[in-house]
Structure formats: structure tokens, C-alpha cells
Amino acid sequence: MENTNLNSYQSVPCQKCGRLVNNVGENALKVTCSYCVLSLVGLPKESPAKTYKPTGRPAGWHFMSEYVDNDGNVFHKGKEQPKLKGTLPPTKIKPIKKKTKRRTQQQILLDRNQEKKAALKKAAKKQQDFLNHKFGD
Numbered sequence: 001m002e003n004t005n006l007n008s009y010q011s012v013p014c015q016k017c018g019r020l021v022n023n024v025g026e027n028a029l030k031v032t033c034s035y036c037v038l039s040l041v042g043l044p045k046e047s048p049a050k051t052y053k054p055t056g057r058p059a060g061w062h063f064m065s066e067y068v069d070n071d072g073n074v075f076h077k078g079k080e081q082p083k084l085k086g087t088l089p090p091t092k093i094k095p096i097k098k099k100t101k102r103r104t105q106q107q108i109l110l111d112r113n114q115e116k117k118a119a120l121k122k123a124a125k126k127q128q129d130f131l132n133h134k135f136g137d
């Protein structure tokens with residue numbers, strides 16, 4: 001393998017695990033591959049995604065007075081009710097709406113004002129159309 005043009009970069013085995021690290025500057029005599037660097041900085045070996053087990057249950061399900069999961073398990077405030085298993089349809093989870101903020105009184109008034117304005121505009125347009133038709137041509 002000729003290295004004529006790539007003199008300034010080389011592949012060097014990681015000093016810890018021997019994994020070849022590419023594009024190492026020529027001054028680097030010892031390299032640590034990204035995997036070893038990651039373990040050095042103390043990242044958990046298992047990714048959080050691996051340890052997190054999604055239950056498919058909505059957030060706060062154990063606060064609900066009654067929650068039935070997709071398997072028919074019934075929970076009353078988070079406590080399983082084995083006797084009720086399979087007797088109830090799974091709780092349907094409403095999709096979380098992005099707008100959860102309640103409108104303030106002021107916002108309601110503003111909105112109402114907008115609606116009025118829109119209605120007025122519509123009425124004016126209607127009138128205009130009417131006049132155009134009457135006196136058009």
C-alpha cells in the first residue's frame with residue numbers, strides 16, 4: 001500500500017483495544033479509539049434506551065382511578081386488580097394535544113374580537129358582492 005499522498009494521515013491501532021483508528025495525524029503515536037474514549041469518560045456501557053422498557057402505558061397511568069392496559073390488566077390508581085382482568089376494554093389514551101394551555105380571559109376576549117372582525121369582513125364582502133352584481137356591467 002502506497003502512502004504517497006496520505007503521508008500526514010495514517011491508521012494507528014488503539015493503544016487500549018487495538019482497533020485501527022483511521023486518519024490519525026502523523027504526530028499521534030498513541031491513539032485511543034472513540035469506543036475507548038467513551039468508556040474512559042464513564043458513559044454507561046448499556047445505553048439508556050436499552051435499559052428503558054416502554055410499558056406502552058401513558059404517563060401518569062398509575063394516578064388514574066381506573067386504567068386498563070392492552071392486555072386487559074385493570075389498575076385502580078396503579079394497583080392491579082387481578083379479579084377484574086379481562087372484564088374491561090383497554091383504556092383509550094387520548095393523543096396529547098400540543099395546545100394544553102388554557103386560554104386566559106383576555107385571550108378569549110381577543111379571540112372573540114377576531115371572530116367578530118372576521119364576521120364583519122365577511123358581511124362587508126357579501127354586501128360588496130351584492131352591489132357588484134346589482135350595478136355591475
Ligand SMILES: [Zn+2]
Pocket residue numbers: 014015016017018019032033034035036037
Ligand atoms: Zn480502543
